[in-house]
Amino acid sequence: MKDIRGRILTAIGVVFILFWCLLPVAWIISLSFKSQEAVTNGSPGFFPSDGGGAGWKNYTDVLDDEQFRHAIINSIGISLIATALSVIFATLAAYAIARLEFKGKKFVLTTALVIAMFPVVSLVGPLFDMWRTFGIYDSWIGLIIPYMSFTLPLAIWTLSAFFREIPWEMEQAAQVDGATSWQAFRKVIVPLAAPGVFTAAILTFFFAWNDFVFGISLTSTERARPIPAALSFFVGADPFNRPASLLAAGAVVATVPIVVLVLFFQRKIVAGLTAGAVKG
Amino acid sequence: MAAIEMKNIVKKYGDGFPAVNDVSIDVADGEFMILVGPSGCGKSTLLRMIVGLEDITSGDMIIGGDRVNDLAPRDRNLSMVFQNYALYPHLTVYENIAFPLRLAKMSNKEIDEKVRDASKTLDLDEHLQRKPGNLSGGQRQRVAMGRAIVREARAFLFDEPLSNLDAKLRGQMRTEIARLQKRLGITTVYVTHDQTEAMTLGDRVAVMKRGILQQLASPRELYEQPVNLFVAGFIGSPPMNFLPATVEGDQVTLPFGTFSIPSAKAEKTAGKGLLMAGIRPEHFEDVSVIQSGNVDTSRTFKAHIDVREWLGDQQYAYVPYEAEAEVQAQLKELAREADSDSLRTQLVVSLDSDSKVAEDDDATLFIDTDKMHLFDPSTGENLTVGL
Structure with missing residues (x-):
């Protein structure tokens, strides 16, 4: 009896949490299929009322929009480059922190943590001025740099924890087998830390993809403006009546890559990959 | 194959404590040498200096006539079996054994030949496509040995290879190692704290205490004519x-x-x-x-x-x-x-x-x-x- 009651309670809990988390998402999807008029007139139902449905029109409108297409390309490009660079640097830095004894190691780690805790907004003003002086205002690199500096600390912390877990002997065995330090790192250590590398990559990508503050303050044109910022510029004919359904469609389009990414990487993040490396 | 000469080897750590103090041992070509002693006697440190994983503070390490003090492990062409085997968990048994050969940039055909040969010797044929994580302790041990014998190293080094096995398996693997060494006739240095292994395997045994070589002799001589208490x-x-x-x-x-x-x-x-x-x-x-x-x-x-x-x-x-x-x-x-x-x-x-x-x-x-x-x-x- 107790067992069944426990299971029922678990099921109720699961449903509640799913409902809580997914309702806003579901509502945005619902909104994106309603026509502009229906939203303006008030359309409280989850499913579009008769004649209030817009089909795929909102989506085609969004994707036909020149600015939004640029924003998608910007977002994908900037996020991918920032992620790749951040992961590469973090991997090398984390390896050094995990394996080498050097002066100032603690300092590096603490500084990294402090940077991660720094309020993003407080940096926007100075960066705006600096980037204009350097001539990288409203460019990809102008966004990639702040994204990297805010994601590197977390990536370094995550990865150095993973590297510490890998037994020293792995590398020593590789070196005895004839590998250079670089080969041992690339062929043995990095594959073993793969779950950590992917975790760091996903975290970095999320930060870059979801950022709004830098995106809106450090760009002025569609040259570098990412999706979150572009969405805020989505103004219809009437500035006091924003095209909610179009925005909803835009939001769904912006969410899809993240969902795909998570589903793809989820299979890569296999814990316990190191099991069996040593007896135990 | 090569002889290993250690001349007045000293290893001092940062605090000045000599972990290995003025040890001289000549290992003849093809000889099975055992380093034995209680924990902390410096035997593992000495082995790691032979293979190049520890720096030598002073003294000469001569392998096959060449002074190797300043050579990186990969340039010494030795193979080593670690205490915890140190198999690569992301690679199959086949790739684990093939790893040194791939680093040496051999052709696939050559690699396949050598890996099959080693796996046959060690009775690993049916496990070649499995990952180390799915193997038993004894099988992992054999894979580690396979990785060591697959390339023509100048010497084998063993760092307490049997200490993670249960007593029965330890006995079997001991005989197996002895047989393999006799057949391949390759210079071997073997570190253990287990005196049964030391007495049964070694042509000669070096007994160490606190970094100092106490006696270097055949097992029989050690037993019958110990030089000190x-x-x-x-x-x-x-x-x-x-x-x-x-x-x-x-x-x-x-x-x-x-x-x-x-x-x-x-x-x-x-x-x-x-x-x-x-x-x-x-x-x-x-x-x-x-x-x-x-x-x-x-x-x-x-x-x-x-x-x-x-x-x-x-x-x-x-x-x-x-x-x-x-x-x-x-x-x-x-x-x-x-x-x-x-x-x-x-x-x-x-x-x-x-x-x-x-x-x-x-x-x-x-x-x-x-x-x-x-x-x-x-x-x-x-x-x-x-x-």
């Missing part, structure tokens, strides 16, 4: 008995009585005051199982048997005795150095399994004083070595 106590199980002794003329006085010893031994030790006598358990016997005509009655004594352990082929009997505090302290120190623990001063004697001695009873024992060694208690030196 440490080697005498470390080699042999149960360990050699140490008793306070004084020699006058050709008579030695032990806590159990006074017995005659060979004159050669007596000459070297007479009149030197309190000595330490070392005598192995098997050099005692229960008088009742010896044919009556063969008993030298001048070398028997009565002893009170405390505990008896019957093992089938032989039995151990324990005879407690009182010793002076000074002697007790020294025995304790000896036991501590050899990584064991002595709670009380007692004599361990190995008796014939036919002996009917009972626990908590008196027995008459024969002591073979011909085989007795006498040590200087202050230096630990064996005064009767070679006699």
Whole structure:
């Protein structure tokens, strides 16, 4: 009896949490299929009322929009480059922190943590001025740099924890087998830390993809403006009546890559990959 | 294949403590050399200096005629089996064994040939496509050996390779390693703290203590002619008995009585005051199982048997005795150095399994004083070595 009651309670809990988390998402999807008029007139139902449905029109409108297409390309490009660079640097830095004894190691780690805790907004003003002086205002690199500096600390912390877990002997065995330090790192250590590398990559990508503050303050044109910022510029004919359904469609389009990414990487993040490396 | 010469090797760590202190060992081409000693004696450090994973503070490491002190591990062309095997968990058994060959940029055909050859030798054929995580301890051990033998290394190095296996498997793998080494005829240096492995595997055994080489000899010589108290106590199980002794003329006085010893031994030790006598358990016997005509009655004594352990082929009997505090302290120190623990001063004697001695009873024992060694208690030196 107790067992069944426990299971029922678990099921109720699961449903509640799913409902809580997914309702806003579901509502945005619902909104994106309603026509502009229906939203303006008030359309409280989850499913579009008769004649209030817009089909795929909102989506085609969004994707036909020149600015939004640029924003998608910007977002994908900037996020991918920032992620790749951040992961590469973090991997090398984390390896050094995990394996080498050097002066100032603690300092590096603490500084990294402090940077991660720094309020993003407080940096926007100075960066705006600096980037204009350097001539990288409203460019990809102008966004990639702040994204990297805010994601590197977390990536370094995550990865150095993973590297510490890998037994020293792995590398020593590789070196005895004839590998250079670089080969041992690339062929043995990095594959073993793969779950950590992917975790760091996903975290970095999320930060870059979801950022709004830098995106809106450090760009002025569609040259570098990412999706979150572009969405805020989505103004219809009437500035006091924003095209909610179009925005909803835009939001769904912006969410899809993240969902795909998570589903793809989820299979890569296999814990316990190191099991069996040593007896135990 | 190559000979390994170690000349006055010293390893000092940052705090100046010499982990290995002035060790010189020559390993001949094709020889099976064992480094043995209690934990912290520097044997693993020495091995890691041979392979290049530790820097050498001073001294010369010469492999195959070349000084390799400053060469990286990959340039020394040695292969090593680690204590925890250090297999690459993300690679299959096949790729684990092939790893050194791939680094050497061999052709796929060549690699396949060599890997199949090694796997056949080690009976790993059916596991080639599995990951190390799915293998048993013994199989992992064999994969680690496969990775070592697959390329033509100049020497094999083993760092306590059997310590993670259970007792039965350890025995099997020990024989396997011995067979493999004899067949391949390759120079081997093997580190262990297990003296059974040391005695059974080695052509020669180097006994170390606190970074200093104590004795380098064949297993038989180590057992029969230990140069000092440490080697005498470390080699042999149960360990050699140490008793306070004084020699006058050709008579030695032990806590159990006074017995005659060979004159050669007596000459070297007479009149030197309190000595330490070392005598192995098997050099005692229960008088009742010896044919009556063969008993030298001048070398028997009565002893009170405390505990008896019957093992089938032989039995151990324990005879407690009182010793002076000074002697007790020294025995304790000896036991501590050899990584064991002595709670009380007692004599361990190995008796014939036919002996009917009972626990908590008196027995008459024969002591073979011909085989007795006498040590200087202050230096630990064996005064009767070679006699």
